[in-house]
Amino acid sequence: MRIAVLLSAGRHAVSGRPAPVPVELQAVGLAADFVERHGADLTGLHAGPDVGPLRDALGHGLPNLVHLVTGADDDPLPSLAAALREGAFDLILAGRVAQGGEDSGLLPYALARALGLPIVSDAAALAPGETPGTLNVEQALPRGARRRLLVRLPVLVTVHPAAPAARPFAFAGARRGILETRPGLAAPRASTGLEERPYRPRPKLIAKAAAGASAAERLKAATEAASGGGRLLVDPPPEEAAREILAYLAGIGVVAKR
Amino acid sequence: MSRPRKDPRAERAAQRVAGATRPRFDLARTPETATSGRPRRDPRAEERLALVPGTLRRRLDRTRRAGEAAIPAPQPLATPAPDAPALRRIPEPAFLVALVPDAPGGRLTPHDRQLFGAARLLADAGGGAVVALVDPAADDLAAAGADRVLTLPVSGYDPEGKALALDAALAALGLRHLLFPESAEGGDLARRVAALSGEALFAGAESLTAKAVTRAAHGRRTEQRGAPPTLISLAPDAVAPHAGTLHEALPVAFAFPATTGGAILAAEFVAADPARVSLAEADFVTSAGNGVSDFETFRALIAALGATPGASRMVCDAGLMPRAAQVGASGTVLDARCYFALGIAGAPQHLQGVAKCEHVVAVNTDLHAAMIERAGLAIVADAQEVMPALLRLIAEEASA
Numbered sequence: 001m002r003i004a005v006l007l008s009a010g011r012h013a014v015s016g017r018p019a020p021v022p023v024e025l026q027a028v029g030l031a032a033d034f035v036e037r038h039g040a041d042l043t044g045l046h047a048g049p050d051v052g053p054l055r056d057a058l059g060h061g062l063p064n065l066v067h068l069v070t071g072a073d074d075d076p077l078p079s080l081a082a083a084l085r086e087g088a089f090d091l092i093l094a095g096r097v098a099q100g101g102e103d104s105g106l107l108p109y110a111l112a113r114a115l116g117l118p119i120v121s122d123a124a125a126l127a128p129g130e131t132p133g134t135l136n137v138e139q140a141l142p143r144g145a146r147r148r149l150l151v152r153l154p155v156l157v158t159v160h161p162a163a164p165a166a167r168p169f170a171f172a173g174a175r176r177g178i179l180e181t182r183p184g185l186a187a188p189r190a191s192t193g194l195e196e197r198p199y200r201p202r203p204k205l206i207a208k209a210a211a212g213a214s215a216a217e218r219l220k221a222a223t224e225a226a227s228g229g230g231r232l233l234v235d236p237p238p239e240e241a242a243r244e245i246l247a248y249l250a251g252i253g254v255v256a257k258r
Numbered sequence: 259m260s261r262p263r264k265d266p267r268a269e270r271a272a273q274r275v276a277g278a279t280r281p282r283f284d285l286a287r288t289p290e291t292a293t294s295g296r297p298r299r300d301p302r303a304e305e306r307l308a309l310v311p312g313t314l315r316r317r318l319d320r321t322r323r324a325g326e327a328a329i330p331a332p333q334p335l336a337t338p339a340p341d342a343p344a345l346r347r348i349p350e351p352a353f354l355v356a357l358v359p360d361a362p363g364g365r366l367t368p369h370d371r372q373l374f375g376a377a378r379l380l381a382d383a384g385g386g387a388v389v390a391l392v393d394p395a396a397d398d399l400a401a402a403g404a405d406r407v408l409t410l411p412v413s414g415y416d417p418e419g420k421a422l423a424l425d426a427a428l429a430a431l432g433l434r435h436l437l438f439p440e441s442a443e444g445g446d447l448a449r450r451v452a453a454l455s456g457e458a459l460f461a462g463a464e465s466l467t468a469k470a471v472t473r474a475a476h477g478r479r480t481e482q483r484g485a486p487p488t489l490i491s492l493a494p495d496a497v498a499p500h501a502g503t504l505h506e507a508l509p510v511a512f513a514f515p516a517t518t519g520g521a522i523l524a525a526e527f528v529a530a531d532p533a534r535v536s537l538a539e540a541d542f543v544t545s546a547g548n549g550v551s552d553f554e555t556f557r558a559l560i561a562a563l564g565a566t567p568g569a570s571r572m573v574c575d576a577g578l579m580p581r582a583a584q585v586g587a588s589g590t591v592l593d594a595r596c597y598f599a600l601g602i603a604g605a606p607q608h609l610q611g612v613a614k615c616e617h618v619v620a621v622n623t624d625l626h627a628a629m630i631e632r633a634g635l636a637i638v639a640d641a642q643e644v645m646p647a648l649l650r651l652i653a654e655e656a657s658a
Contacts, residue, residue, distance in 0.1 A: 011477040100477045104461035105445070109453040118418060118521030121446040134523065142442055144535030147415065150524040192458065194482040199474055202464050205372070205495040230618075230634035234625060238647035241637045245598075245619055245644070246651055248635045252617050254542040254596045255563060 001040040001128075001153075003031050004089040006080065006108070007057055007065070009048045011100035018052045024095040025060050025166035027159040030126055031093055032061035032167065038128050040091075045083055047076035047184050058177025059169040065177065068184035077107060079184030081114040091135065092156040096122070102192075112156040120151055122160035263298040346503040348405050351387030355380045356408075357437040358424065360444050361396040369439045369492075371499035374403040376466050376492050378500045380435050381405075383468030389433070389510065391424060400507035403500035408510045411517075415525035417443075419517040421450035426515050428455055428488075438491040448491040459489045464496050532566045537583065537590040540566035542598070543615075545585055548572045549601020549622060549641045553579070556600070559645050562652045563598075570602050586611035601641035604629030 005028050010021035028044065035042045044065040046054050049072045051065070058065055068079040084092060097105035112119035125138035129150055139147040140162035233244060249255040275282040310317040357377045359370035366374075377388045387405035390396070399407055408427065412420045428436055428451065438448035440462045452459035463471045471490060472483045530541070537543065545568035546556050560567045569579035571586060585592060587607040597615040602608065604620070604627055612618060612632070620633035621641045630636040637644065 013477065016477060016479065101475075103475050103477065104449075104459060106449055106452060106459055106461070109449040113453040119450070120522070121417075122442055140442075142539065143541050144530035144539050146528040146530070148524075148526045148528060149415070149522055152521045152523060155521060192482070192484075194484040196475070196480045196482055199478055199481045202472070202496070205498055230636060232630070232636045232638070234638045236637065236639060238639065238643040239651070241621070241639050241644045242647040242651040244635065244637065245621075245648060246655075248617075248619060249542075249563070249596065249598070252596055254565075254617075 001038075001091065002087060002089045003034065003040050003042045003091045003093065004084060004087060005031050005042070005044045005057075005062065006092065006094040006111075007044050007046045007054050008076075008095065008098040008107075009046070009050070009052065009054065009100065010098060013099065018100075020054055020057055020060075021095050021099050022166065023159055023161050023163075025057060026161065026163045027093040027095060028057055028060050028062045029165070029167045030123070030159060030163055031091075033164070034126050043087065043089075045080060047074075047079040047083075048072075051179065051181075055179060056169060056174065058179065059171060059174030061167045061170075061173065063177055065179050067179060067181045069181060070184035071186060071188075073189055074184070075187040075189045076184070077110055077114065078187045080107075080111060082185060083182075084111070084115060090153045090155075091126075092117070092154075093123075094156065094158050096158050096160065108156055108158050115156070117154055117156045118151065119156045119158070120149060121158045122162075123157045124160050124162045125164075126157070261298045263296045343401070343502060343504045345506070347506055348385070348387045351381075351405070352384055353381075353386040353434040354389050354406075354431060355386050355435045355437070356389040356391055356427070356431070356433045358391045358439075358444065358447060359396065360439055360441055361392060364393075364396050366396065366398055366402055367439075367441075368499070369441060369444075369494045371402055372494065372497050373437055373439050373492055375499040376463075376490075376497040377435070377437050378403045379466065379497065380437075380468055380486060386434065388505070389431070390507070391427065393420075400505055403503075403505050404507045405505045406510045407507050408512055411514045415522065416517075416520055417446055417450060418520040418522075421447055421454055422517050423514045424451050425454040427512060428457075431512065434488070435486060436489050438489075440491040440493045445491055448489060452489050455489070457488045459491065460484075460487050461491050462493045463490050464493050466490070466492065466497050532564050533561070535566055537566060537568060537585065537592060540592070540594050542566065542596045543568045543585065543592055543594045544598040544600065545569055545602060546573055546579065546600050546641075547602030547622075549603075550645070552642060552645070555642075555645045555649065559649055562649060565598065566594075568592075568597075570608055571605070599629050599633070600645065602629050603627040604632060 007024050008021055010019055012019040031042050034040060042063055044057055044062045046065065047068040047070050049070065051067045068083055070076060070079050094108040097103055109119060120137050122140050123137045124140040127136040129136050133153050135151050135153055135155060137149045137151055137157060139149055140160040141147055233241065246255065273283045273285055273287050275284050305318060308318040308320055310319050355377045357373050359366055359373060361370055381388045388403055389406040389408055390399050390404035391408050391410055393412055394409055410420055410423050438444040448459055460471055460473060462473050464474060465472045470483055471486050472481050475482050542565045544560050544563060544565035547570040550556055567583050568585040569583045571584055573579050574581050574584040585608060587610045589611060591611045592615055594615050596617040597612050599620045601622060603622060603624055609628060609632060618633040619635045620629040621637045621639055621644050622630055623638065623640055625638045630638065
């Protein structure tokens with residue numbers, strides 16, 4: 001089995017300096033655990049003008065990294081697609097969204113489309129399936145829920161931040177890891193036609209009342225969270241208090257109705 | 259109501275005796291026509307006339323000119339009947355704006371409702387109609403703002419099949435915009451449709467009007483702005499949900515192409531284990547504060563209710579609960595649906611952590627505690643006595 005992990009040139013969320021994307025290091029950790037338990041070939045792939053801090057991924061459990069050298073304004077998609085097709089990988093892992101580029105999270109989907117592979121999003125754990133040629137993927141859902149999927153290989157999987165934390169950096173691993181440099185394909189990126197300006201945080205919607213509601217309703221929605229306006233029971237017997245609480249919790253659906 | 263308005267200066271000038279070097283006034287003389295001609299206003303009578311009868315709140319209608327109608331007799335106050343929202347029909351839409359709500363379990367999430375608000379914004383700007391593309395069985399679509407409803411032929415977890423159906427609908431129905439929520443499922447679907455159709459996706463729109471949408475790019479350092487494209491995924495809390503008018507939610511028929519099974523061979527939903535899920539993403543949190551001293555009962559209660567354990571700073575400082583369980587500004591800010599506070603008075607820092615919770619239940623001995631005021635169900639009682647009573651009641655109901 002051959003596994004590839006796609007690494008993108010990210011930027012640190014606070015300082016803005018070049019840094020690996022944390023969820024991609026988690027993907028490296030997932031793949032390295034899979035290799036240790038079940039045996040496989042593991043390779044990292046990066047397409048861009050410069051490796052920079054992505055060399056650190058070698059210290060986080062990646063045995064070798066292939067750098068496809070492209071221009072600064074080139075689209076990485078054709079280079080990655082060609083390298084992945086040539087490598088005949090069974091499992092391709094990628095992060096969810098890059099940090100520092102377009103940040104739209106479209107590349108794994110476009111890549112899956114170009115390679116004709118199925119894509120599974122938001123993996124938190126990986127295990128081989130019972131029959132050969134299948135993979136068990138645990139998908140992270142909102143509010144801590146999970147979905148267990150059985151998928152046919154080859155497949156492209158994006159990794160969720162709920163996956164196990166990335167392995168700590170090991171200097172010896174970084175020294176041992178092999179960095180291979182290959183020329184990529186020149187593919188000038190098409191212009192998006194969007195105007196760009198410095199980012200300004202937009203105010204988030206606070207009032208719960210909708211746009212068409214009356215002024216009285218908007219006022220009520222803006223103030224009711226602070227004032228509560230709920231039921232008040234003063235010194236009820238404990239049994240009555242317990243009945244009221246259970247009825248309220250069952251009414252809003254957090255406790256099963258009996 | 260309107261007397262002639264007095265003009266004291268003119269009256270004084272009329273009383274002045276002419277021809278004297280020093281000013282002399284004959285106060286006995288009556289002024290002849292010393293009025294200014296403007297009628298004197300009676301603001302109280304005007305207000306009585308402008309008063310709209312029959313409303314609970316005092317309301318004045320200033321547009322009614324005073325004197326047009328007689329002063330109405332005071333009527334007994336009646337609560338106005340909440341008028342049903344007007345139904346708006348769009349029989350011949352100029353274009354279609356489609357949206358794909360998540361609607362887990364057939365219930366629209368707040369994010370879905372905001373998506374409807376965005377779709378209505380785009381559609382109403384040019385006389386278009388909103389088409390909701392839903393999995394089977396989503397409720398409340400008419401009130402949410404859907405003019406048409408198209409049911410997608412999807413069974414089970416099959417995002418690729420859903421994306422193929424959406425791609426077919428996008429091409430065949432000539433949709434001007436197709437909107438997705440930027441959530442785990444909606445975002446995934448949006449990118450699948452973008453890859454299938456070759457259209458550019460405007461991912462995570464943070465503001466949206468009929469003329470322009472914006473999104474963050476380059477690690478939230480630049481803002482991209484442009485006219486709304488075909489495929490948009492909307493960030494949460496960016497657009498207000500639709501309200502005011504009711505829409506038809508007419509079912510539409512469309513022949514979707516048959517899809518073959520994808521690469522996903524089996525899918526099984528595993529519900530979150532409330533004991534292990536992190537506080538930040540827990541759905542129901544039960545917290546202990548300084549009013550709780552019996553933590554064995556508290557843990558038993560958490561297990562019985564199926565809640566995620568939380569605690570106040572006091573309890574965590576005392577080492578009675580782990581620091582990871584602390585709720586509040588210096589602990590975890592919750593995103594839970596329901597918060598059950600046992601023996602917590604509600605310091606401002608604690609209430610910050612609960613600000614996003616929809617429902618709060620509080621048990622506290624202090625009637626004037628801030629948590630009692632915040633709660634939807636507030637019980638002024640000792641939490642130490644309520645906890646065993648709750649456990650007994652749950653056990654009774656389980657055995658019954």
